[in-house]
Amino acid sequence: MSDHAPSASELADFRAEVSGWLEEHNPADPGFLLPQTFMEVGSDQQLEFLREWQHKLWSAGYLGVHWPEQYGGRGMHPAFQNEINRELRRHRTPITFNVIGLGWAGPLILDIGTEEDKAKYIKGILSAEDIWCQGFSEPDHGSDLGNAQTRAVRDGEDYIINGSKIWTTMGNYAKYMILLARTDPTTKRKYDGLSFFLSPMHGTGIDTRPIQKITGEYGFTETFFTDARIPASCLIGGEGNGWRVAMQTLQYERGAAAGAAGGQVQVRVSIADLIDEVRSVKRDGAPLLEDPVVRDRLVQLIMDEKALGLADKRSTLGDLNSDYPMSLLLSYKLRVSEYQRRMRQYGLEIQGGLGGLYVGDEDTIAGGFWQRAYFNNFATTIGGGTSQIQCNIIGEQVLGLPKS
Template sequence: MSLTKQELDEFREEVRAWFEENKPADPGFLLPLSFMEVGTDEQFYFLRDWQRKVYEAGYLGMAWPKEYGGHGKPQALQDIVTREMIRQKVPFMTNTIGLNWAGPLILNMGSEEQKKAYIPGILSAEDIWCQGFSEPDHGSDLGNAQLKATRDGNEFVLNGSKIWTSLGRHAKYMILLARTKQNTNNKYEGLSFFLIPMRIPGIEVVPIRKLTGEYGFNQTFFTDARISESCLIGKEGEGWQVAMATLAFERGAVGGQAGGHAMMSREVAEVVALARTAQRGGRPAIEDPTIRDRLVQFVMEERSMMLNSARSRIKALNVDRPFSIPMSSKLVGSEYQRRMNQFALSLQGANAAYYVGDDLAYERGQWQRSYFNAFSATIGGGTSEIQHNIIGERVLGLPKS
């Protein structure tokens, strides 16, 4: 179903008006910057209710099939909604893992029963999802996952632990990569992928306090936790292929997500405003030629990412390396945010030492908090080092050694 420019423009105005009217007021407490910082119950319930409101208004899961709770409309409409949410800086969608990773995976690889059971709750935020990939001793070596899933009749018994399970304390389900076969010649052949319930005996979620003082991360322990074999997605022993499909959704290399943004990113316009008020030798920092040059570089980078995003949707402009932009967007975007936040701190001089809660902190210490939290995105979904390797090998065709 193709839409005319007039229809798209009219829809854009409708969406803009709805978010302007329904954007939540300041709740009176510190909101997290991304799903990786949701640590308190009041943060979680506020964000869950917001996602449900957006979904019930018809602005989430717009391109997902109607029979599973979606709206069955063109993807172009969902893209408009997502861009407007980012533009207006409304709160992010807290069920990010469900909307962007688990949901698309289930729609593409799950059984009919799994689609009917899981997709509606993902969209409404009734069922929150977390991810069980990284382990304490095997963070970036996903293929060497050691959490055991031992078959016992028509059940599997889980033993081991996963770490960095964002939203784990509030999650109802987890996407889990576990080892179902030991001592294989190829470590990838012994892995299986599960959609597991979190609220069962034998699963304990322990919050991890971050440098920022927040508790968005958790470690999840499994001690003889029993799950049904119906939790498998894909075949037993083929978990690595399912995990790679999941990471393609997580990194944005493949489309099919439900929409909405996952984090509150800073923009270069905010750094420019900071440079106008920050002082260098008694004058506004923005008058320093070196600082102005850095700001121009950030402006160019931000604009190039926006144009590349548009370019990636035009097949004729991506003939030579069709996956180069999608596969590099996570790396480029996360590192850009880290560097830009760091530059914003440098503009504050000695005041950069203040943090959230300090009366003298600029903008209540939000730049400092943004800088620390920016590192999460450079690690989650594959570290920047891993991303460089993936791009080199899979996009550019470079040898592994």
């Protein structure tokens, strides 16, 4: 990665280049429902459309531009990827769906993987040839990752895996999984007996079962390991160090660590979109925007969204974070997901009785977009650690509060 920080004019020129390319290559509406996030990819039709789009974006040099050239990136300064991401949002492009690879597995491998790991995995992540999923949560333990019971037993040059994982996003399509498994069940501290694997998903003894969401869409699976053999070379970070590696991975997932390849990871829904929607809604014959209570709620949401943007800028200035270092980064996932929940929920409230309709009903506002967006947001307030777990992290690691 280049250490040379680009000038304002260099970024402006690059942004114009990206914008011009997107104006020509941004895909048209395919005529079928596209996922709002990577957690709703539930059909082969959606998958192939999104795979083609990500490959096209990477081939043009607009994905992972700050990742090393020898692994498929361009070795540029991260500021260039930031400009790309802004243009992707502005042009409302489809999502770059391989998020677990682009945002979590890829940065981890680049940080602690061997040269063999980097050569084997990174380019396939960027090109969308290799889809990745995550094997952390288990049916009986939820967010208590330290209590994972999926077993990995060393047998010569292999590990034999037994157990199951739940909420495996795109598990039925993935080629690889970042897998947390217990290699030593005898340790006194549950965190000490875990190991981290870059596990293949195609092999005897590995099966997935799709899970239907409240939206009617798929995207999650439960994954079952039954005497599944994976090469010992899949281990990353050393045996028994899985908890440390998992925590490093979660820093990428929760936005507290940099390194993600970039892209448009979800359809951006902003307060401006909600206001545009409200303009066409009337109550008792009068425009809803004339209602002072509605206006007050919308202004509060505008303030909340503006505060999130300013907090992101503040997080890069150390002098403005000296009281509670890392507080903004560690709270990012909680703040954003809960704001999105409140805003999308209000998008339903202001529809009145029409808010009870759903996609496919001809009387829905915006085709049921807000209903679908609201239900899909539950995945973001749960995935990567529930909002309650995030509050515990902030209380303990930022504010220094006791566990009880």
